Amino acid sequence: MFSAFERMVAMRYLRARRKEGFVSVIAGFSFVGIALGVATLIVVMAVMNGFRQDIMSRILGVNGHIDVSGTTTSVADFDDLALAFRAIPGVTSAVPMIHGQAMATGNNRTDGVLVRGMRGEDLAARPWIAEHILEGSLDAYAAGEGLAIGSRMAERFGLRVGGSLTLISPSGQVTAFGTVPRVQTFKIAAVFNVGMSDFDSSIVFMPLAAAQTYYRYPDSVTNIELHVENPDTARAIARSIGEVAGPGRRVLTWEQTNGPFFNALQVERNVMFLILTLIILVAAFNIISGLIMLVKDKARDIAILRTMGAASGSIMRIFFMAGASIGTVGTLLGFGLGLVICENIEAIRQFLSRLAGTDLFSPEIYYLSQLPAEMRWSETGSVVVMSLVLSFLATLYPSWRAARTDPVEALRYE
Numbered sequence: 492m493f494s495a496f497e498r499m500v501a502m503r504y505l506r507a508r509r510k511e512g513f514v515s516v517i518a519g520f521s522f523v524g525i526a527l528g529v530a531t532l533i534v535v536m537a538v539m540n541g542f543r544q545d546i547m548s549r550i551l552g553v554n555g556h557i558d559v560s561g562t563t564t565s566v567a568d569f570d571d572l573a574l575a576f577r578a579i580p581g582v583t584s585a586v587p588m589i590h591g592q593a594m595a596t597g598n599n600r601t602d603g604v605l606v607r608g609m610r611g612e613d614l615a616a617r618p619w620i621a622e623h624i625l626e627g628s629l630d631a632y633a634a635g636e637g638l639a640i641g642s643r644m645a646e647r648f649g650l651r652v653g654g655s656l657t658l659i660s661p662s663g664q665v666t667a668f669g670t671v672p673r674v675q676t677f678k679i680a681a682v683f684n685v686g687m688s689d690f691d692s693s694i695v696f697m698p699l700a701a702a703q704t705y706y707r708y709p710d711s712v713t714n715i716e717l718h719v720e721n722p723d724t725a726r727a728i729a730r731s732i733g734e735v736a737g738p739g740r741r742v743l744t745w746e747q748t749n750g751p752f753f754n755a756l757q758v759e760r761n762v763m764f765l766i767l768t769l770i771i772l773v774a775a776f777n778i779i780s781g782l783i784m785l786v787k788d789k790a791r792d793i794a795i796l797r798t799m800g801a802a803s804g805s806i807m808r809i810f811f812m813a814g815a816s817i818g819t820v821g822t823l824l825g826f827g828l829g830l831v832i833c834e835n836i837e838a839i840r841q842f843l844s845r846l847a848g849t850d851l852f853s854p855e856i857y858y859l860s861q862l863p864a865e866m867r868w869s870e871t872g873s874v875v876v877m878s879l880v881l882s883f884l885a886t887l888y889p890s891w892r893a894a895r896t897d898p899v900e901a902l903r904y905e
Contacts, residue, residue, distance in 0.1 A: 517781035522821045524774030529825025529878050530832065532767045536870050537833045539760040541863030543753065547722075549687045551745055552619035553694070555586070555716030556725045558743045559736055565711035566740070573715055575735050581719050581728045586613040587712040589702040594659040595695065597648040604644070604695045606658065608702020608712070614639065620683050620696070627652035627681035635698045637680030641691030645682045654679045658695070660705065675705055686861075771878050774821070775885040782814045782889030786896070793896045807894035811886045818882020826875055836864040 559566070559576075566572065569587040576585035589608030594601060611633020615621045621629060625642055632639050638656060650656060660673040677697070685691055703709055719728050725744040733742045746753075786793070793806055832839065840862045 517777055517784065518817055521774050521777035521781055522817050522824075524777060525771060525818055525821030525878060525882065526825040526828065528767065528770035528774055529822050529874060530829040531770065532764070532874050533826065533829030533866070533871055534832050534836070534864070535763050535767055536760070536874070537829075537864040537866045538836065538862065539756070539763065540867055540870070541865035543756050543760070544865050545863040546687070546756075547753070549619060549685055549690070550749060551718075551722055552617060553685060553687075553690055554745065554748075556719045556722050556745050557717040557729050557732055558748065559715040559717070559732060560713060560741050560743075562739055562741050564739075565708050565713050566715060567711040569712045569715055572736065576715065576717055576732060579728065579731050579735065581721070581724055582717055582732075583720055584613075584616065584718045586610075586616075586716045587699065588714045588716055589697075589699065589706055589708055590713045591702065591706045592661065593695070594661070595644075595648070596657045596659065597650060597655065600648050602644075602647070603693070604658070605693055606695045606697055606702065606706075608697045608699045608706070610699045613699075614696055619685050623684050623686070625682045625684050627679070629681055631680040632696070632698060635701060637678035639681040639683055639696040640679060641694055642682055642684040643688055643692035644695070645679070647692065650679050650682075652679050652682060656695075658705070662706075673705065677701070768877070771881055775818070775881040778814050778817055778882060778885040779889060781817075782810060782886060783892065785813070786810060786889055786893040793893055797896070803894040806896070807890045810890040810893045811883075814886030814889065815883055818879060818885070822875055822878040822882065825878070826871070829871075830866070833864045833866050837861050 559572070566587075573585035573587055576582055586609060589606075591606040591608070593604055593606050595604045611629060614632065615629045620639070626645075627637075627639075629639065631637060640650070640656070645651065648656065655676050655678060657674060657676045662673075683691075697705070699712070703712070706713075717732065719725050722745060726746060729742050729744045733740070736742060796806060797803075
């Protein structure tokens with residue numbers, strides 16, 4: 492498509508001489524702008540994808556995909572219902588649970604907690620809990636010897652395995668003198684670390700039998716949590732769950748309970764994409780301005796080439812190649828830089844945190860203990876293609892203008 496002569500002239504025009512120093516500076520800024528724009532866009536998209544995927548896997552790994560509860564009363568026939576739910580295609584587990592609130596006290600510290608009553612075998616079947624036990628074991632929990640609490644809660648209350656935590660239920664026993672809160676002290680059987688501060692600091696797992704006694708649900712539970720093979724099919728499976736559950740049951744999917752949160756992440760991701768695309772767009776405009784100035788500086792050279800027999804198409808290809816080279820090399824450099832940063836994002840974060848002397852990714856704010864990054868090659872390819880297309884489009888007008896240069900007029904004013 493491009494002859495050796497055209498490539499030689501295009502590359503020669505990209506090399507700076509003292510006379511075209513300012514033009515080369517603009518070209519350099521265009522090159523750096525495209526490289527940084529592509530790299531930044533790739534990194535931000537990867538971090539947003541990783542953040543969403545990590546948050547989603549942790550939330551759904553602890554909470555479940557579908558929740559079934561009673562609208563006015565507790566669920567009495569929970570074992571039969573759980574067995575019927577497991578028979579529905581796509582459902583992998585159905586776990587009877589008790590959800591409750593309590594005030595936790597220990598070592599002169601008081602805070603509100605969320606209590607979840609589960610059987611030991613059901614809790615052990617959840618990898619985000621079972622595979623992240625820091626102290627103790629779920630065997631002691633399954634034997635009814637105590638609670639399982641998060642690492643941040645254990646740190647805040649100064650507790651270890653074997654320590655005691657007192658729970659005070661707000662819905663206590665009604666007496667002639669008013670409502671007396673239920674107070675009970677439990678041992679700590681296990682300490683887990685999900686890696687999500689909201690869970691590690693506020694959730695207490697209690698053996699189901701103990702939770703039924705404590706919250707006074709002797710033969711029932713408050714919820715049945717289900718996991719499905721594909722979270723994206725939860726809404727369709729929920730319709731079958733509702734038919735099996737019957738009237739008086741409320742069925743909610745993870746999209747309904749966490750929808751606003753994930754929608755906010757998606758909106759933020761789309762806005763960031765649009766904002767960062769402007770960096771590449773500005774760099775593309777720099778290519779236009781640089782090439783226009785180069786065409787004006789090379790008007791005499793263009794006229795000489797035309798008088799020597801160079802066709803207007805050849806002149807257009809020369810300047811197109813000069814501009815496209817800036818965009819192509821800048822895009823490839825940005826792609827490589829973005830790839831390297833994504834692969835080492837956590838090490839870079841830790842280095843910058845040490846350098847700044849502060850935590851740049853606080854788990855209390857961002858929920859996660861480390862910075863995730865998940866590159867999707869379809870998105871990365873779209874960024875690269877978009878950058879190349881913008882760069883090529885930016886070269887069309889200056890190249891067309893160079894091809895239309897009148898050699899007679901150009902030589903007359905030299």
